[in-house]
Amino acid sequence: MNLKRTAMTGVALLLIAGIVLGGCGKDRDTNSAAGSSNSSASSSTTDSNLELSVAAWDIQTGFDNPNAKNDTIYNDLTAKFNVKIKPVQVTWNDWQDKAKVWAASSQLPDIFVNSLATDNPGLYTTWAKQGVIKAIPDDLSAYPNLQKIFSLPSVQPLKVNGKFYMIPRMSYDDSSDWVLDRPIRYRKDWAAQAGFTSEPESFDDFVKMTQAVMKQHPGIIGLSTNNQSYLLTLFLGSFPELTNIKTWVKENDKWIPAFASEKAYTGIEQLRSLYTDGILDKDIAIQKDADGVSKFLAGQSFAVFGLGTMTDDKLASFTKANPGVSASNAIGYMNIWPAADGKRYTFVETPYWSETYFPSSLSDEKFERALKLMDYLASEEFAGLMANGIENVDYKIDNGKSVSLLKDNESLGEKYPITKNLAFLGTWNNGFLYTGKQVVSRNSEMAALQQDQIDTYNKFKSEDTPTPIDFNVFLLSTPAKDKLGSLKISDDIVKVILEKGDPITVWKNILKGYDSKGVQDAIKEVNAEAAKQGIQ
Incomplete structure (x- = not known):
């Protein structure tokens, strides 16, 4: 959908630039980007190192960056889940066409992005019924963050013959949270x-x-x-x-x-x-x-x-x-x-736009590892990492506020080039701005504008009515x-x-x-x- 794609593209570019004032995650080991997650994914054992091919917007650019090998967040992430990610490049100009070609030739990556359920439901239903894409397990108790997503009422209509065949990429926690997306x-x-x-x-x-x-x-x-x-x-x-x-x-x-x-x-x-x-x-x-x-x-x-x-x-x-x-x-x-x-x-929209898919040919072992990875990418802990970096390295907590430690010539995008393009594989995370866990800009004008946005969001959220x-x-x-x-x-x-x-x-x-x-x-x-x- 052009309207939604425009909005989400803007969000993606905003965050990818490394200039969004992000927020911190839950308490964790500050010496590790991944830290100690409260989700089951962090405590699960992964005995073998698996390669997962991943197609996400502009993912190859991050891997090609000269500083890619020093991306601590990405390195900790792959060590945490014992995976090696093989990037498969797609852009905003070719991502949909490439997926169709791959599907027709049985060459779909292990994990890939698309917007079928939200923007092309006919093709989504066809691929599900024809066995092109893999069904999500009914029991998601091992993946609490994914389980929360699939419990949302607005997600239920995406079932095909009683099964889900994708993971919605969340923009907000609720469909009523789009209050400032048509400002x-x-x-x-x-x-x-x-x-x-x-x-x-x-x-x-x-x-x-x-x-x-x-x-x-x-x-x-x-x-x-x-x-x-x-x-x-x-x-x-x-x-x-x-x-x-x-x-x-x-x-x-x-x-x-x-x-x-x-x-x-x-x-x-x-x-x-x-x-x-x-x-x-x-x-x-x-x-x-x-x-x-x-x-x-x-x-x-x-x-x-x-x-x-x-x-x-x-x-x-x-x-x-x-x-x-x-x-x-x-x-x-x-x-x-x-x-x-x-x-x-x-304004009201589904709390998600676009989805993450897996080919039906994906082995059970790879599928389980991929779901563990996706569960973590959908966590609040990772949201803090992607938006704000590593605590006491990129920011610190000062009087209850998250304060940036980045130098004037530094950006999260340059420090963590792989992470910046992998970050949106799990969620868009638009709502993190309003959690109160946001880095406060060192620029007083920007800090004031940021606070005005938060205050206005809360005002409209409490006083106005979501479109039915x-x-x-x-x-x-x-x-x-x-x-x-x-x-x-x-x-x-x-x-x-x-x-x-x-x-x-x-x-x-x-x-x-x-x-x-x-x-x-x-x-x-x-x-x-x-x-x-x-x-x-």
């Missing part, structure tokens, strides 16, 4: 100067605020966006289900795709008006990913859909473009205005429903924004075109299957 950032200093010291209570309030700021700052853009799919953020204030393009809603006792609902009309009209009123970036149809964020950091736009986490390079860009301006004082998170029911909603999504239908796989992933919803909404004429009429014509691409067939299949499974 609205704005120049709160400009808003205050224009007389607006509180957040907008409606779409009209947002327009008034933005126009007032634009009047004081001629030439700026009112609203830019990270990419076209982030335009859907606006629906949080009218029809929150449509912020996630794969959502289905039940209307008139029938399940339909959210994009087919008449409730979408309000948001579509609002997007058109933002464009015609000169508020929305006029380059929305031709911009590249992150162009809108760059414009915001350069002081060229008042608000932006996107920019969840500030990083060192983004802070540097803002400081250079806005001399003398404190980023922590100038930039704020705007809470979305209430929807028609009076509630403020937050029924994951049983969301993840339901039927032949026609699986094909809907080829629809370019975000692109078509941009067409509506740019075209002349009544926006709802234009949108209805697009929906008629969708019918010829199987939408009505999907609706029939989904409702039949939902009735069969007792999904209300």
Whole structure:
């Protein structure tokens, strides 16, 4: 899914750069990267050294790094589980195609990444039934971290004939934790100067605020966006289900795709008006990913859909473009205005994106070792290592805070080059920022921005309402429903924004075109299957 891939790619690049302010893990032997885990994996015996071939994004780059042999975290990890990892390179451009080729030629690596269950359920089901991928054991008591993942309600629909055939790669612990993954950032200093010291209570309030700021700052853009799919953020204030393009809603006792609902009309009209009123970036149809964020950091736009986490390079860009301006004082998170029911909603997604797979040909001995490795990679202890390094080597605990010990010219990515690209094999670990076990930046501005993100997350989490999504239908796989992933919803909404004429009429014509691409067939299949499974 393009929207999700964009978000997760950004997270991966952020962490891989070694600039994320990570957190420490549980208490452990600080002389060893792996330490003494509380999980069963650490106490299990591994008598033989096994080679496991692993295909993960850009994994080969880490092994090719001149400092690879000094990657203490990786070296301790392989010693802990008595394994040797053979890297199999995949990139963000070829990872899906390579897996298909390997599957067709029976050459799948022992462990490989893909996004079948989340983004291509039809192929996931086919591979499971054809015996291409290996089923996960029913009894996971030996793997407590994996057992926790597979106990989540949102994971249950991923079973095929009662079995799981992958390990979901967790982004957060819960689907409601995505509260800041469709953020609205704005120049709160400009808003205050224009007389607006509180957040907008409606779409009209947002327009008034933005126009007032634009009047004081001629030439700026009112609203830019990270990419076209982030335009859907606006629906949080009218029809929150449509912020996630794969959502289905039940209307008139029938399940339909959210994009087919008449409730979408309000948001579509609002997007058109933002464009015609000169508020929305006029380059929305031709911009590249992150162009809108760059414009915001350069002081060229008042608000932006996107920019969840500030990083060192983004802070540097803002400081250079806005001399003398404190980023922590100038930039704020705007809470979305209430929807028609009076509630403020937050974005919701499955708490995972993409999965880890094993070929059915994998031996039982290798499979058991691989599961032990994966269980540890999914642990909080390893999360601390990958985000923050080794305690008393890369950071220390000072007055209850994790403080970096890295020199100015050091980064975790350079110290542990294999680990930085292997880290995401287990989980994405987006939520570690909010655990309170985070390294505090030595840059006071970055530290303030970091704390603002944590405070805002907690505020929205406690005050706002997660968008209601029924994951049983969301993840339901039927032949026609699986094909809907080829629809370019975000692109078509941009067409509506740019075209002349009544926006709802234009949108209805697009929906008629969708019918010829199987939408009505999907609706029939989904409702039949939902009735069969007792999904209300």
